[in-house]
Amino acid sequence: MRTSLKKSITLSDVAKTAGVTSMTVSRVVNQNGYVSEETREKVLRVVKELNYRRNGLARGLKRQRTDTVGLVLGDIANPYSAELARSIRDVTTERGYNLFICISEHSGKEDVAAFESLTDHQVDGIIVATRSNRMGDEYLHEMIERGVPVVCVGRDFHDENADTVTADALNGGFQATQHLIDLGHKKIAFIGATLSSGQNLKRFQGYLQALKANNLKIDERLMTGNTEANDDAPGYSTEKLGYEAMKRLLALPNRPTAVFARNDFTAIGAINAIKESGLKIPSDISIVGFDDIPMAMHTYPALTTVRQPTRRQGTLAAEFLLRRVESKAPVELEEKVLECELIVRDSTAQLKR
Amino acid sequence: MRTSLKKSITLSDVAKTAGVTSMTVSRVVNQNGYVSEETREKVLRVVKELNYRRNGLARGLKRQRTDTVGLVLGDIANPYSAELARSIRDVTTERGYNLFICISEHSGKEDVAAFESLTDHQVDGIIVATRSNRMGDEYLHEMIERGVPVVCVGRDFHDENADTVTADALNGGFQATQHLIDLGHKKIAFIGATLSSGQNLKRFQGYLQALKANNLKIDERLMTGNTEANDDAPGYSTEKLGYEAMKRLLALPNRPTAVFARNDFTAIGAINAIKESGLKIPSDISIVGFDDIPMAMHTYPALTTVRQPTRRQGTLAAEFLLRRVESKAPVELEEKVLECELIVRDSTAQLKR
């Protein structure tokens, strides 16, 4: 038996059955305005009996708000995305908003599709955590121009009416490299350099700056770049990249004594390559990752890495967004950059001399 | 300068400016009905000029459908969820539907909240991929009763009006264990037994059945259970569980020669414990995982595991859902069980004698 084609119960269905007007039922359901205890009970009984559910479309249309915000994620498989989504949801839930997530993993076209489907549904605001790209960014500016509250997270973007929250990846990269330098390392490789802009580039720049600040030689052979794997590849897929890059680095006549990998997945791949070669971590080679994914503390040896304050990024972004959503007046621009933290575990050690 | 409080442009704003009625504009925007080329161009010009966007709420309200489906995910950090979401999205996108994702990671209460926010917004149907639980299931039945098309994926649930798609985890567990038995192993441990029902239990049951079918002794000391970590913990967190369980198994006077882990994360944890103990994989100990997460092929040694056809589950679920959404007539129940596939890599080998 199929029930799907039942017409749905409306406020006035309930009203009719309860012998009141729909306005009264509305008041009961939304718990505002005056309703006598007697009427309230009667209405609630009928609501239950008919299994009434309010129609959010009609409600949203009339109220001109939906109490819903959207989140657009690139790379849903990344633990970073997962934690970001969770932390955002915690805030939105607490403040009485629903959170709808859309994925856009490949192209600006998908970004636009996600933005459109969310604005179509009149979400009250949107948090954007995709990789930045021309087409998506253009549409973002348009949306903002149209008045949609927008906050960007962990992503390059600038608009005088959109807040941003990012981690200081440059300084994070600097810290990681400085840590290796402090341990006496001089031949420090970088795995996963990328030509495109964005957060990954910043990590690499931090590495370069640290080398320069310490007057170390910058050796291009020690920097493995982004060749076949494109930059949009999901995080975990870079493990293979790390494995292969490390193989190449180990084959160098003058192999590095330390490695800084663009992210933990890459680092894990590198660790596997090192183990396979018979070298020991950290006594023969030190390695540092980036992101502090949950697995980082469980690798063997436990991975030294740079933690970006993901949860804080999420909660801040959500708060910035809701501030815009709820404000009647113009809102001042927020562009928050959060500090990264070096987490020293067992994969790095003093250089043997 | 803040633009958010601009009132938004409606159909009739466009109509007024273009000197036609809103009906004509609607026809242009939706590309249906007759409109002269001249009028169409004029309207499109005004649409662009005013930056008009249609209001999906009003549209959905009138049309009684939103061309949107919802997906409720438990454990967003799990690669399985990511791939499921992607495959579902591929289908919905191609068929002209938007996909909104909600997360419900902890409780039945969160399930219900997710269901409510989706039905509130009048999605045309919902795909459910959370862990089953009493409260959530009850509400699901209610929703289905109310006529909301529902499909469940990878999850225990039965309702004569909701399709289900699952992988045959029992047979998967059986295959994994049989593989180890075929390699000559007799002392086969299981890591991550769980008392609660669900897919994880099935894997364990498959293990037990394979032992029985081969007349092997069932040794409870070789089955590490679900003690501190609760069953709702996200997938990756079980790596620690695997590490600790393996430590315990290695300390047994008569240690196992093979291990079947409830999932790949657990297996990776176990691998780390084994390596740490100085034993070699697979020559000293064979290990099999479950899920074939992307990282499984990158571990060292590459992990033998059981692959569930995640992508197929997603596309089937989406197709089943849209079939229900688009059908005017009653729909026959589908309860699809897909076969798992054993992926033999390098972490399993013939028992040394």
Place this chain on the structure above:
DNA sequence: TAATCTTCTGTTATCGTTCACATACGTTTC
């Protein structure tokens, strides 16, 4: 030539809810 069809546009009502206002009665206050 009349009847029919095709093309184009407009009119009206409606989707389900809530806002703003109106009404009515009882209670307080000075």
Place this chain on the structure above:
DNA sequence: GAAACGTATGTGAACGATAACAGAAGATTA
């Protein structure tokens, strides 16, 4: 005892879009 207030309900319009129908002009057919 009249003005003011609190409580309880109802009325009508509106949110922005579209389905259904209607009308008018030109093209085609019988």
